Amino acid sequence: MAGIEKVDLTKVKPYGDTLNDGMVQMSFTLPIPYGDEANEAAKQLVSKMGFDNPAVVYSNDLGIGYTFFVMYGKCTHTVDYTTIEVPKVDMEFMSQEEVEDYIQENIKRDVVVIGACTGTDAHTVGIDAIMNMKGYAHHFGLERYKGMVALNMGSQVPNEEIVAKAIEMKADAILVSQIVTQKDVHIPNLTQLVEMLEAEGLREKVVLICGGPRLSHELAQELGYDAGFGTGSFANHVATFIVNQIVERKLI
């Protein structure tokens, strides 16, 4: 009896129920009327995407001459996992208590953090999760941290105001949350803040962080931020990054 085939990390493809079967499930809509021709069109399209044996397992009339498909196909491509490098916030995250101790031992003063949803963004769920006392999913927010002064300025804060507040409070760190990223509305807004901080001579003196479901660390760094935190980030992750940066960059 043959043993189970081993994964070749230089040639990885999707797994359904057998190694290298390449199985992918997908769903999408085509702007064509429901029927046999629609199913055929979907199959041809999925073939062009690089799938073998495309199968329409379900299709449905969306009511305006459009059709929805659920499909499977076998992916013919592979990737080399061994050569992949992704920039990310690479550190051991401390817990809330560890951050608090770290501040007491290494910084010896209150760390001032201000945060906001800037520009036109009115969705505070992200910044609230990180900053508010209550936090999110049993991770308390920065307001609850001993040794931190945390101010959540809320939604639709103009970049001017957050810069002014940073100067007034001598902020160590600025957190910017951007939830609405449709049509890339967040990019000019995030860039403008960096430019304003540079103009004020503040950029090097603060830890500048952005966050949001569509913000990667890579994009954040490209835009001139120290870090970007996406979905699944908690207050202690952000706090660890801030206090480490303060010590590493000698911002004490």
Next chain:
Amino acid sequence: MQSKLNLDHKLIDSARTAARNIAENVQEFVDKNTTVTVERTVARLLGVDGVDEIEKPLPNVLIDNIIEGGGLSRGAAFWIGNAIVQTGNTPQEIAEKVSTGEIDITKLPIADDKKIMDAVYSVAQQMVDRIKNNRTTRDNYLKTLGEGEKPYLYVIVATGNIYEDVIQAQAAAKQGADIIAVIRTTAQSLLDYVPYGPTTEGFGGTFATQENFRIMRKALDEVGEEVGRYIRLCNYCSGLCMPEIAAMGAIERLDVMLNDALYGILFRDINMQRTLVDQYFSRIINGFAGIIINTGEDNYLTTADAVEEAHTVLASQIINEQFALKAGLPEEQMGLGHAFEMEPNLENGFLFELAQAQMAREIFPTAPLKYMPPTKFMTGNIFRGHLQDAMFNLVSIWTHQGLQLLGMPTEAIHTPHLHDRMLSIENAKYIFNNAKNIGDEVEYKKDGIIQKRAQEVLSKAEELLRDIEQEGIFDTIEKGKFGGVKRSFTGGKGLDGVTEKDERYFNPFIELMLGGAK
């Protein structure tokens, strides 16, 4: 009705009494003041529309001219009425002449009060009749076409382009949606004017303009005829132009409007004096036009915890109810809001959600409650998200909610794609049909988890309302008791648009519309 939750009616009465006193205190303030958007609304209702050569809306042009002349405290109706008497022009012609500098409205000779009143009331009555006719048209549609069963399936469209919205909305109606809400573009709530004309660019939504309302109304009437169901249209009557949006909605026969007394203060940082004055007139208009308002209590739960702060949702619903009654809005039009926002990993969280929804149903028996889907704990895992939405749908059919804002499996990823909406409608229809009479069959165990939870929330809400009654709503908000958000009496946006009325101030539409269509 026998309470399934064994709620204490004395507590409910006491909570309502406290809320009534809170609303009465605020009403004293409201009656003394007016705002720029209230006066622009009067101008709109007198027929002023359009923009000048720099795209500034004529209602703004007109009211700004009154402000320059120091006349805002007397109200737009007075000045427009006087200008009608002096020039023989229509309000629209007057606004156009103000725009070109031909008329400086506060510098015209002043006619006698009787003549001014006669001129204004005759124009005002035409608009009031038009809005009344819209009600009749809606009632006729409901009689001839019929409507979906409650809970109405409520979906949003948000492409930014009104013509693309039309395609999405018509598809949703064909898939079974009963209410189409056109989400507004990000930050429209902070504009102190209403944009004009059809629009094709927006971020995360589409501008609310009167022309966009008209385009969507027409599209929904057409698809309604086709599917044999009246399709309701919803927009957002909040922000700095609350009453103007209400007026536009009344004129173009919208059916549902988001319209909360406190939401703008808490979540858009609009000044509390401004919002409380604005909400009053906007609700008078909504009430008269037969529009169902939706209140925004669900928003508290996006900032505060849904288990710990559940009583603030109930307290706010009771306050919103009393404010709405003050503005003559009947209970049948009060879509009081709440949401399915508890953390999904919470043990027995479903029972708490059920308790909350059942409690709202029993305390507001005739209100078409608006129930909002999970958003805060949606993760991008669309498969789990679809299940969370199913749990939400089950609570809704069980407790007879009125307006079901359908959750989307792709919540937290993007504004809905065409098939996201189809999947969500399918989800709701399946559950609403499959569990249709579950609420009539199942009772709750005496002193069990569900009953106790509802009783506890009610008792905390009653306590909070009695506190607010002592402190007044302004101080309560300053202390951050709603949604954990603190706002100051003189802070926030739009305060400079609030003015105290003088003794000759009048607004014909309050008199003609308050108390609904007779």
